[in-house]
Amino acid sequence: MPPRIPCNSCQTQQLFLASLETATSKSVVPSASLAIRSAAQCPSTTSCGNRRVFSTTLAKEARTKPTDKLLLKGKQPTLQKRLFLEWIEKFERFREPSEMNYLSRVIKNWEGQPVAPNQPFPCNPDFRSEPVLSEAAREKIWHAVIKNGMPLKAVSAQYGVDMRRVAAVVRMKEIEKQWEREGKPLAIPYAKAMMKMLPKAELNPGDPPFEPINDIHVHSYTMQQLFVPVSESRHFTREDAAKAFGDHILPPDAKMRIPELVSMEKRIAEGMDARDAQALFIQEAAESERKLAEREQARLRAEEARRIRVQTNRFEFRFEQINAEEVGPTGRARNAVGWRYGVPFYDRRRGEVKIPTKVE
Amino acid sequence: MVVKIRLARFGRTNQPFYNIVVAHARTARNSKPLEVIGTYDPVPKKDPYDPSGKLHKDIKLDITRAKYWVGILEPKYRPGLPPKHKPTVVKD
Structure with missing residues (x-):
């Protein structure tokens, strides 16, 4: 273990230094008296002389920039702060936020490899900063x-x-x-x-696609291994495969967000002109969206038909007609009307996400 | 035993929500009722895309069941109807 400097001796030495600095211009007499006193208090002057007993903090502080001094607010910088100030002097570009300015541009990871430019934290390769529109x-x-x-x-x-x-x-x-x-x-x-x-x-023409647009959600039921005996003569399609996993499982063709894109590609492969196929695709897409809008309108109309509005001078009361008998065999069905009896309500459970997941 | 149509308060502090229930009169407010025939949300709400900012209150009710219960309940426990013994004042 290295020898320790007694803290009281160090304090007196610092005091001595500070008094020397302030008093040089005026007179030497008071500081000289202090020097004698400090020498008397330090029990082992010879050992003190060999080592660096004085803190370098003062000198460092003198070297810090006026902006950093503001940052420190008149306090002595801690070791970490001092190291940071030294570092930021080398990399001035990180002092103020400007353009996309990740540390990964100047830092290598622990294996000495350069870090990907879209990785903001050099030690966390799993966090990638994805582009935004x-x-x-x-x-x-x-x-x-x-x-x-x-x-x-x-x-x-x-x-x-x-x-x-x-x-x-x-x-x-x-x-x-x-x-x-x-x-x-x-x-x-x-x-x-x-x-x-x-x-x-920027979505300029010729740019790579921003993200995959026709990905299919993988249902957890379809992740299991399944052995279905099928006769050789049978034509086993994707629809059959979906049915084998569960009655409510949809085949991938039905799960696609834009199935019209697939039919467009099929038409092009069959020899249709690409422009015609695209025009047809836009037409089909518009048609499917019109149908969706119609379905939504019909749903809203049906909802409105179930509702009776009673206007009073303060509020409008909206009576929605429901079926109270849809409560299930135990009377505790999830979609039954009203607060459920005998079932804990988990809205305040830790980690329960209450952020709305849809826009109404 | 007397059966009433009444409200059972659920929800949270300062955020009431009521079940409209048919229950025996002597049972506790939030005890399991004979039947839940609807809900009443007394907190007034705005329509999300209505700029007028008019307030409404939502009530869900099984009207058929409500009519059935009103039909068999004692008249003085019928909600919304004047009790028979109360004299009606006719003004000239």
Whole structure:
């Protein structure tokens, strides 16, 4: 174990140094007296002389920049802070947030390998900063859907952006434009600062697709191994396979978000002109969306038919007609009307996510 | 035993929610009733896309069951109807 310096001796030495510095211009007499006193208090002057007993903090502090001094607010910097200040002097670009500015540009990971440019934390290769749609790209999507009246599926296929994201962009843009019309303030400086620091996708023609758009959700029932005896003569299709996994399991063709894309590719493979096939695809996509909208309208109409509105001077009372007998064999069915009896209500359980998952 | 149509308060503090229940009058408020025939949410709500900001309250009710119970209950326990013994005041 290395020999320790008694702390009282160190304090007196520091005091001595400080008094020397302040008193040099005025007179030497008081400091000299202090020096004698400190020498008398230090029991082993010879051992003190061999080692660095004085802290270098003062000198470091003198070297720190005025901005860093502001940062420290007159306090002595801790070791970590001092190391950080030394480091930030080397890498001035990290002092202020500017363009996409990840540490991975200058740092290597523990194996000495350079880090991927989209990895903000050099030691965490699992965290990758994925690109976001730029302001111009979102404007493009909104323009295509609202101004040009393209179906969402076609816009999704054109830009390689998921259909749900296209819908979300259009909704958010509509709200933004409505707020602009109403003169509501927008948090533009915040948005600009965030966008500056993130990787962006511009959705220019020729760019790689932003994300996969026709991925199929894998149901957990289909993850199991299953042995189904089938006669050789039988034509076993994807529909049959889905049915083998469970009655409610859909075949992949029915689960696809944009099945019209597959039929377009099939037509092109059969020798149809690509432009004609694309025009047909847009037509089909528009048709499917029209049908979806019709179904939604019908659902809303049916809901309205079940409802009786009673207007009073303060509130409107909406009576919705339900069937009280749909309570299941135990009377505790999940979709039965009202608060359930004898069943714990988990809305305050730890980790229960209460963020809404859909837009109404 | 007397059967009543009444409300059972569920929900949370400052966030009431009622089951409209048919229950024996002597049983506790939140005890298991004979039947739950609906719900009443007394917290007024706005429509999400209605700029007028008008408030509404949601009531779910099985009207058929409600009519059935009103039909067999004693008249003085019928909600919403004036009791028979109360004299009606006729003004000129």
